[in-house]
Amino acid sequence: MSFKGIKNKLLRFKSVFVTHWISFTIKHPRYNKPYYHSEIKKMMDCGSEALGFATFQCLSCGKGEHTVNFSCKGKACPQCGKRYSRESMEKIASRLLPGVNYRQVVLTLPCEFRNIFYNHPQQGALYSELMSVGHACLEALIQDLLLCNTLKIASIVFIHTHGRNGSYNPHLHILLGEGGLNPETNQWLPISYLPLGRLRLKWQAHLLHFMAARIGDLNGIIKALWVKHPDGFYAHPGNGKKVPTKHYRGLLKYLIKYLASPPIGVSRISCVSDGYVSYYYQSHKSKQREYERVEAEVFIGRMVQHILPKGFQRIRYYGLQATASFKKWYEIIAMAVGDLVDGMISYVSRLKYCDFFREVAGRNPLVCTFCGDDMELIRLYHPDRGVFYDIFAP
Template sequence: MIMQGVIKQIFVDNWEKFSEIYKGKIRANISREVDKMINCKSLDNGFIEFKCENCGHIKRVGFSCKSRFCTSCGKKKSEEWSDEMVARLINSKHRHMVFTIPQELRIYFARDRKLLSLLPKCSAKAIMSWFRDLNKKECFTPGIISVIHTFGRDLKWNPHVHLIVTEGGAGEITIWRNTKHINYTALRKRWQKILLDEIGINLKSGKKEFKKLKNKLYKRLENGFYVYGKGEIKTAKQAGKYVGRYTARPAIAQCHQFNIQKYGI
């Protein structure tokens, strides 16, 4: 049996003390989302009232917080997002790809989080440029969904991008051309150049220091930044559900609460 509300109770019991210890280090949006989760379905924030016509019994149900961080609301949002995304996807085979960056670049995205927007932009640009070079007259355009992840399996700061890409594209003349082979060697070098150029353009300071790092990365990583492809996703529905795991899902799933109780992890 899953223990409902365990994660929420941990925050109720410890968030205030935690906030005091790390005062000034917690971003405002994190505090807002935690407060929403703690007060989710609180009657103080409004409620719907139900009354039995026979016995007169009244039941009040508080409004949900609708925060992604909430283990209850986040799960529902994930399911709704996936269903909506499936309806918008091209009915084609898709491929899951991961575009990563070297450790030396992570500090730049930590200092200025606005730079994170470059990750989906540049990874999509790398893919689209490769597709268009297949036939410059046709200028094939694939379907792309990109999701930023800011942490790795060890939960440390590690910005990277997950992408769902159609195995094919629409041309200027041809309605659709299936493309099973994707050249990852070419993508790696394109990804490296496009991202490094964009970071250099968008840096507010330290451009001289970054230029030196840029030259070092080109020498050390001659084959470009690592791009990983996990293989095909056969249906649009499967693609929507798959990418939903990386975006609208709650930060901590309810199923993990059971593990905390049973195994102490």
């Protein structure tokens, strides 16, 4: 899609909020708070001069000029989500263990728990504990399968709060190392198969015990869920895949793409008219493209309900992946699996604007189209500070 096409779709997405955001917050006071207003305003101003800008100019010929409007880095912004996903993918890739196969495991919540999570006054804390329970479940399962109750596993947990049509459906995607390390012998014990039946029952037990301890029996809901699901809760054990190579990108891109941007991308919106929004999504059930037409305020609700609490980390590292001890385990596992490598995969903390632009558009915007020389930064503007850098200022 051309930049013009992307811009038009982005404007159409923002027009829904321009017209209906205020009326939406009046009808739904839980979102009529400074935090949500701030996130929506950042999204509306993203890519405009309102957030500040940098100007580059070709000093060789004086003709070429390019202005970069600063991004908002907001949780509701479909523009900033692309860059966040790209950088997160590189960061996670640098944290994968050498010689270890990874698989994607999915753990879901029964529908009876969705309203409890959605309306909980400490939603962020509940999400955090859920992610930890997901790791504990898989560690207990692998310990049982490998007959070693001291085994440590490697897991990176992602929380997704929506289904493909944008409706509220919190669930976990876990990038799981296939096996575990016996810390007493420093021996890596591989595993290539997770039995679905045992996974489902193990997840049910861990989740229901957690909810009972955290929330209570909820008028008999937990007791009823034991009976209603004799085979356990829905889960997917995933398929093993050699990830610490060039093959990791597709899997990581899938896991990350919905973490920072709205669940319905601007390219999927087909029509905005008469107070309604039409869009499509790829259905899990039918395996086909399906279409929905909803009121604009319903659409806004589906977008903003996934704005998680300020500072909440949607990606967490557990066990052998834990930040505090990762380097230590990395070196031990490299020796244990016999896959010595030249250090960890490098991680570039932030992709340069010109490099990211080149990935998307196939050209460097900071090269003068008139003479081919590199442009130079000549001016910086911030809305709170005004012009604070200008090479031509006296």
